Amino acid sequence: MKQSPSLIGPSGEETVLPTFLNLPPDKRERVVEAALVEFADKGYQQASLNTIVAASGIAKGSIYQYFRDKKGFFLYLFDFAVARVRRTLVQVKEASAHQDFFTRLEKSLLAGVEFIRRHPRIYGIYLKILFDRHVPRRDELLRAVRRFAADYLGSLLRQGMARGEVRADLPEGTAVFILDALLDRFLQAASVPAFDVALDLDRAASPELEQRIRELVDILRRGLAR
Amino acid sequence: MKQSPSLIGPSGEETVLPTFLNLPPDKRERVVEAALVEFADKGYQQASLNTIVAASGIAKGSIYQYFRDKKGFFLYLFDFAVARVRRTLVQVKEASAHQDFFTRLEKSLLAGVEFIRRHPRIYGIYLKILFDRHVPRRDELLRAVRRFAADYLGSLLRQGMARGEVRADLPEGTAVFILDALLDRFLQAASVPAFDVALDLDRAASPELEQRIRELVDILRRGLAR
């Protein structure tokens, strides 16, 4: 859990202070876990440092020795969350490199669902910044995540085209948009209640999720037209 | 602006009090407009009645003569917003009834974009409940909206199948999911900054939006596979 690359945030301001990095690992994890729970549930604005203090058993003043302020705390957490997501996607991409485009798409969806079910808070933090313009650096953070997802999917798509599995006459931007939209939406529906009334994915067990993923990818493969 | 159907909320509690309904129309609109601005921007929890008071020029105590509490105020606003959306969708459906499935899909997307650009606050209120489980009656409200959208798209799809325009072997739930996902996502991307790095829809002018819609619907029609 060495996080030295985040000591200096993207704009040169400290997001985390040295005291935090010097903590014993179990104590550091306690702070991170309590903050993940609170920020993922409440979003940036409503998340309360007092709640994090109570849940972690750390004194209020100490939190300000670890991070300059609430914003710094949040940005550190977001960095942490994004790094976790990226690692996963890179692994999926490499592990499926020898398979065809549509299989890779299925594998990505499956890995995505597995990730959010194992790390609901990390996904929750991401969801909470989507529509809240008051999150510090929201546009920048979101753009970084979305850029990563688009690059990932764009790369899959180009490889699929090069191998003759995907039509080469596609407008790439729109195709990436569709893939991105469906991937993210599927994860949201699998994660958030009342979101999806067509499939009820948030209550679905693995076999059903897999079936739905196969159907979705098949529709993408063949289109809707008769 | 007679809103008598919402006097009694869905669970029998008053969401709006008679005094509000007796107000002169321009005063009522002032209250609604100030509340729309605040709830759409801040979401339920962060929205401040004090801000609405200041923006509308209505006394704080008077707000409590119009609605029992913040929750009632919000539920009334949500009802109002949903009714507006429904009217629009019903109109689009009827106006495109004689056209083929894919044209109707394009028309729906276009109408959706036009709506959110004309009523950004109504759309904003909807976006703010998606991932916030602390919104009063969130699941119920969201399910009602999503149900309406799914029924609308399901109906289009079944009509398209019946006319031989759409494959009849589609798993309907998954097809509706895809249409729903892409419609909503397109609107989000057209509405919210930094959301979409593939197409930058939030900055797009009408001709480009139309082009993107045509591309998207064409991909749906023909699929991705070579």
Place this chain on the structure above:
DNA sequence: GCTTCATGTGACCACCTGGTCATATCGCGC
């Protein structure tokens, strides 16, 4: 003219927040 009902007002209240800071303890080096 008095009473009642309808409507309007904004100071006040208890509670919550992010952030501050005086105080305390421990370990290390000189």
Place this chain on the structure above:
DNA sequence: GCGCGATATGACCAGGTGGTCACATGAAGC
């Protein structure tokens, strides 16, 4: 043993919130 740096603590502060309520005004009915 003393001083310094590192770390920990929680009461306190100013500002903000949703909601209350005593007071005020106007109109209508008797």
